[in-house]
């Protein structure tokens with residue numbers, strides 16, 4: 223791994239941009255060897271580390287650990303890690319944990335590809351820093367969706383299984399309306415509900431010492447959750463130091479400067495732009511004739527979609543509902559999930575999918591980020607993600623960050639996965655080319671009229 227310490231004027235590393243040209247004729251590349259989990263643990267993707275304290279040598283062994291034992295974690299946490307089957311830190315954990323756990327606590331802006339283990343890094347930090355004998359909220363963690371908040375909580379409870387940690391959700395419809403004083407130490411939720419609990423004084427933040435934003439670029443985006451997140455932060459006490467931890471697979475330029483202000487003097491770990499997505503995800507596209515043809519192709523893919531599990535992303539909620547109703551009526555078993563469904567229904571749908579009882583989930587960007595389901599080996603971009611879904615008044619340029627997160631629902635922690643983009647006219651073709659250019663990775667064509675070839679290519683990609 224190479225480390226560089228150069229900074230731009232915001233104190234953030236500026237990575238070099240890869241401009242691999244996209245060619246209109248896309249040939250298939252020879253299948254690569256499957257990366258194993260152990261290869262991922264020792265993989266050499268480039269990260270750049272900038273330490274808040276410039277006197278410290280980042281090459282010092284102190285700032286990279288090869289085992290969880292070296293971190294000086296509490297015995298109960300080591301037991302929790304062992305019980306989860308984590309016997310060695312991943313690359314990001316190896317780099318981030320010594321910085322996150324060192325004293326005095328220092329802020330962190332951490333970037334690493336999807337599925338590489340960022341959650342464990344910030345969960346271990348929360349579990350290490352809270353005082354279990356003090357029955358007050360001490361660590362707050364915000365995520366962009368209730369599904370992700372629930373998943374993070376499951377990591378907190380699994381990793382903290384042998385501790386006496388108490389936890390509480392700050393997600394819609396969780397606490398009874400007349401709930402009073404939260405005494406749990408770790409609170410995980412979404413920003414609107416977290417703010418609501420703080421305003422109603424149900425959540426006393428006077429003892430908070432760790433504040434985590436997962437999917438931080440999304441949480442800080444002024445066009446998205448940025449206002450609410452900032453409100454939460456501004457309501458935290460100023461008299462005690464609070465360690466602010468930001469993690470994401472993406473930090474687009476427009477959020478970077480704000481992230482540095484939000485988490486001042488942070489240690490920073492950053493990916494090179496050509497490393498934004500992992501190589502274990504093979505990316506394909508299918509040239510459909512029109513919108514209706516997209517539906518036909520999806521139906522013809524059904525057998526392949528159900529070999530493992532798959533997630534189909536659409537632009538609109540009504541498209542997700544329409545496709546799932548049509549496919550269900552035609553005898554296929556699919557589920558749909560989006561933000562218009564009520565909380566308990568959303569929980570039931572994602573739980574069924576997580577347990578493998580549903581194999582195909584049709585959804586919107588609501589679960590594009592963070593969701594970790596190992597068996598998902600296929601992601602279909604039925605509609606490509608566009609900026610105007612994320613940014614008020616945004617245009618029809620492709621939303622590169624959301625694309626990276628969507629395809630990152632597969633190929634997790636060294637596993638193989640494939641993504642398929644449906645393009646159906648010149649506009650969507652050009653949008654896909656822009657994605658290909660931005661990522662510097664080839665997107666290969668699969669013929670839509672040759673089912674056998676389609677199947678052979680996909681199976682080969684997953685081998």
Ligand SMILES: Nc1ncnc2c1ncn2[C@@H]1O[C@H](COP(=O)(O)OP(=O)(O)OP(=O)(O)O)[C@@H](O)[C@H]1O
Nearest residue numbers: 308310311312336337338339340341471592594635
């Ligand atoms: N050290 C480890 N050993 C074994 N498995 C691990 C280890 N660290 C993480 N994992 C597993 O890897 C998977 C991906 O981890 P995680 O969800 O934290 O990824 P992430 O980097 O947060 O991804 P995303 O950017 O999509 O949110 C999880 O199933 C997790 O249990």
